[in-house]
Amino acid sequence: MKHFVFILALLLICACDDLKVKKTSTEAILNEELKSFKWNEVDEYPTFITCETSGTQQDRKLCFEQTLAAVILKRMQAERIIVNKDVLDTVLIKFKISDEGHLSLLNFKVDSLTQAEIPNIKFLITSSLDSLPSIEPAIKRGQKVNSEFTLPIIIKAN
Template identity: 90%
Template sequence: MKHFVFILALLLVCACDDLKVKKTSTEAILNEELQSFKWNEIDEYPTFISCQTSGSQQDRKLCFEQTLATTILNRLEAERIIVNRDVLDTLLIQFKISDSGELSLLNFKVDSLTQAEIPNIKFLVTSSLDSLPAIEPAIKRGQKVNSEFTLPIIIKVN
């Protein structure tokens, strides 16, 4: 019986060591989370309300890009643009969409030849943005966030 009590006491002492809870500091948890956080990726791309019915996230992204490009191209086609030479160029337009859904033009890259042939091209593109429908901002971890992207648009004038 004495041996049984001794073994039981020994087991209890050993088992108590296994029950110790290791404390992790909040700083360590935060640092670990920041290391695994992907800063350049978003959960949901910005979208127009008309594109929200699209199936997958990739479909909504494509719908957003096509709607934006179509709006800009429609504005350019509505203008009577007269050129001395044929123009075939790709405009690179860098946009920012704020967490409140406001679209702003950050950068506009156009070839110097195209700029010479169509001097008001930046104005035409900028003015086309006024006719865009409401934009829902990008979402990261359930929060609306700022996002930036570049949209290539092919310009062809004969």
């Protein structure tokens, strides 16, 4: 009986070590989360209200890009642009959409030949942004966030 009680006491002492809960510091959890966090991706892309009915996230992204390009193209086509040489160029426009849905132009890359043929191209594009419909900002983990993206616009004038 003594041996039985001794073995039982020994097992209980050993078993108590297995029951200890390992504590993880908040810093360790945060560091692990930051490693898995994809900073360059959002859960929901920015969108126009008219695009919210589109099916998948990719459809809404495509609708947003097409609507933005269509508004810029409409403004460019409304202007009477006269060129001396044929122009075929891709203009890269970098935008920022704030967490409140405000769109701003960050960068504008245009070839020097295109700039020479259409000197007011930047004004035409920036003025077209005034007629955009309301924008819903990008969403990351349920929060509205700032986002940046580059939109290529093909300029073709004969």
